[in-house]
Amino acid sequence: MQGVGKTYGPIRALQGIDLTVPAGRVTCVLGDNGAGKSTLIKIMSGLHAHTEGTFQVHGETLVFDSPRQALERGIATVYQDLAVVPLMEVWRNFFLGAELRHRSYPLAGLRIREMRRIADEELRKMGIAVQDINQPIGTLSGGQRQCVAIARAVYFGARVLILDEPTAALGVKQSGVVLKYTAAARDAGLGVVFITHNPHHAHLVGDHFIVLKRGRTELDSPRSEITLEDLTQQMAGGDELAALAHELRPSGTPTAPASEGTTE
Amino acid sequence: MTSTQEDLVSSTPGLDGYLSRRLFARPEIGATAAAVVILIFFLLAAPAFRSGDSFLTVLYQSSTIGIVAIGVGLLMIGGEFDLSAGVIVTTAGLANSMFCWWFGIDLWVGALLSLALCLLIGFVNGYLVMRTGIPSFLITLGTFFVLQGANLGITKAVTGSVTSPDISQMDGYGRLGNVFSSSFEIGGVTVWGTVIWWLAFAALAVWVLQRTRTGNWVFAVGGGQDSARAVGVPVVRTKIGLFMTVSFLGWFVGMHTLYRFNTLQAGNGVGNEFLYIIAAVVGGTLLTGGYGNVIGVAIGAFIFGMTSLGIVYAGWDPNWFKAFLGVMLLLAVLVNLYVKSLADSSRRGLL
Incomplete structure (x- = not known):
């Protein structure tokens, strides 16, 4: 990502951002409210198209105009508050948007038993113990829901995982759990973009730090130098x-x- | 995790967590209990209610509301409303009959044109809602008035009265009648074809909603539109499809009404949109979307059929029917609210 910027009409939300996301590393993006963190995520995850600079995925220059395109290229985003559909079961959430079906014709049946089994296995593999894979995901705690969303991204072969303020609404203990899964995702070889306004959490897992301020890069430094x-x-x-x-x-x-x- | 469990248990005393979750997964549980109570009540109170013939009349009455209610229920699970669902039934019938009568062509052509028109109306409803972000309540309220006015205005311009012309002598009437308004005898009682159609549509909708990807998407767009979009669910396509499903089912019932009575009153259908919504809500559909099922909606329509006729069979003033519907609706909303709080409270407690 080089010199990327975004303007909303006359308002310049972001300019001149350089960001590289290497595999197996956690890149932390820090910034106060209004610094441009959310705009940056929206560009990377395909919710908004950027208006300046170049955005490359594996050497290919792209402009996303839907989240589906980003997902197809292995960029998965876990949002702070819109990570899951609360009234749907855990396994339905796990496979939402990538359901397994018996055939590919319209109205083909879902492979429900298989999806339940895989969701359960994958969550266990990440060390998340969900009591019943059929319970509505809204009955899980905030930290658990984040973890389910991370496990989902890892399972579906994401190469880049964007975490939007994953610890913002959580207590100390639950934040610890989320940070653990962030590290697990990194060890699984994913490039992780960890967006936060909490330098303590960032410093625990980060390999590279970028601080944004009023839409510009304020600091850009590897872990060893800070x-x-x-x-x-x-x-x-x-x-x-x-x-x-x-x-x-x-x-x-x-x-x-x-x-x-x-x-x- | 333990505290999640405790929350669920504490809000449903006497049930263990597993059982309360199983019940939570069954939106139609309240409607089923209500249907049984109402059935027993009318069996006791109205002797005329106790024959097989009147039971099938009840089913017929339920099917005329139930078919469109399936679509409205799906749409509500998808998080949207359609207030034009009542008048589109009349629009469908009028378009078919007057177009063919004016040009003197086969009724089959008119039926297909009417289908295209209804699907277009559904598409426009959905497209406007998705494109503008204005609540579907307002958009379809607009469509409702446009159609209501057009139904009357065009009928008057074509025929000079508010009744559509008699089409029973026109080409295709017999065959179309067989499709849309046939009836047959089983064991001495008359079964209307619409009852079979109703059950068939309901079965198909149950399959789609619970067992297909499309159904998964319907729940997702209703329960969390932004989350759904973020994980790659085509929200716009899903919702427009739901609006078109409603208008398709409205067309179907419009065809039935036309080929059963061969003329239509242009002012009919107004108010039925609320009956569909009541059937869906009584059946456990959450007004805010994301929760509900088709069996519940079917039972909701059945409750409608039972009461509307049960009151007549019992010899009471039929005006009480509306009051009764209102009470049912309020009770259902309270039950739904409670169900939703089960999911919400345990979540909020932990954040």
């Missing part, structure tokens, strides 16, 4: 936060890490 403190500082507006931390620190206390208080 510490959690740097990252947190970049995210929170750099020096502003240092000044704030200084003000908030009671006089006489030894230096506290400047990162605290920025999570969630």
Whole structure:
């Protein structure tokens, strides 16, 4: 992805973004609200077409105009809140949009037993214990639903997995579970794009970090060249936060890490 | 996981989690119980209700609502409404009869033209809803008024009255009558063909909804349109198809009405759109989409048939029928709300 930008009428949402997603690596995209993270995801997942720059998948220059096209090229996206259809069963959600059928004529029967079995197996393989594969997915917890969506992307041979704020609405324990599956997806050889505003979560799994600010790249650095403190500082507006931390620190206390208080 | 389980159990005391989930997967459970109660009630209250003949009359009455209700139910599971479903029945019949009468051609041609017209109306409904993002309630309310006005206006312009011409002497009337409004005798009772058609359409719809990819997509577009689109479900195509299914079934019932009575009142059909919606909701279809099934909708239509005739057989004032329908609807909505809260509450508690 090179110099990609997007304008909504007169509003320039994103410009000059360079992003490479290598296989087996986690690329973290960080940014505050309104920094352009969602626009970037929408371009990569095919919901919106970009208006400038070039977007390449395996050397092929493309402009997506539907999520189906992105999926066909192995780019799967797990959205924060629209990952699943809550009233449908776990296995139906797992296979939604890629159902197995007996024949290919219209109204051909679904291979229901097989889909139930595969969904169950795949979830177990990822270490997700769902009590009943037939329960509506809405009865699962938020973290479990994210994990089902990740397992689905891995099973359907995604080569690039985009995770949109997967830990934003979750508690500490559930975030840990989601991060574990993010790592599992990376180990399975997928290129992962992890989008978040939480530098702690990003630093736990990330191999490369990009910080967006007002639609531009603010920082672009591999893991080896950056510490959690740097990252947190970049995210929170750099020096502003240092000044704030200084003000908030009671006089006489030894230096506290400047990162605290920025999570969630 | 444990807490999910507890949530489900705590909201349905006396049932274990597995059983409550099985019940949750059966939207028609409330309608079935209601149908049994109403059946027993009328068997006791109305002696005339107890013959095989009146039972089949009930089935016939149910089928005239039930056929279109199948389509409306599917559409509601897909998250949309169609208020024009009542008048399109009359539009279908009028288009067929007046076109052929005016040009003096075979009724088969008119029937096919009428089918094309109805499918086009369904397509336009769906296309406008998907294209503009305006709620289907408003779009189809517009279509409803357009069709209602056109039905009366065109009939008056063609025939000079609000009744369509008698077509019983025209070519093709006999054969079309056999298809759309035949009846036969079994064991001394009259069975109308529409009852068979109703059951056949219902069986087909059950198959499609539960066992095919299309059915999966119907649930998905109703239960989470954006999620469905994000995983590659063709949302626009699915929803337009649902609108066209409704108008196809409306056409079918329109043909039945025309070939049974051979003339039509141009003002008919108004108000029936609500009967279809009531049948679907009483049958356990969620008003907001994503949940319901066809068996429930069929039972909803059967409840309609039983009460509308049961009240007459019992010798009561038929005006009470509407009041009864209203009560049924309210009860059904409350049950549906409760069912949905089962899925929602356990989720929200954990986020």
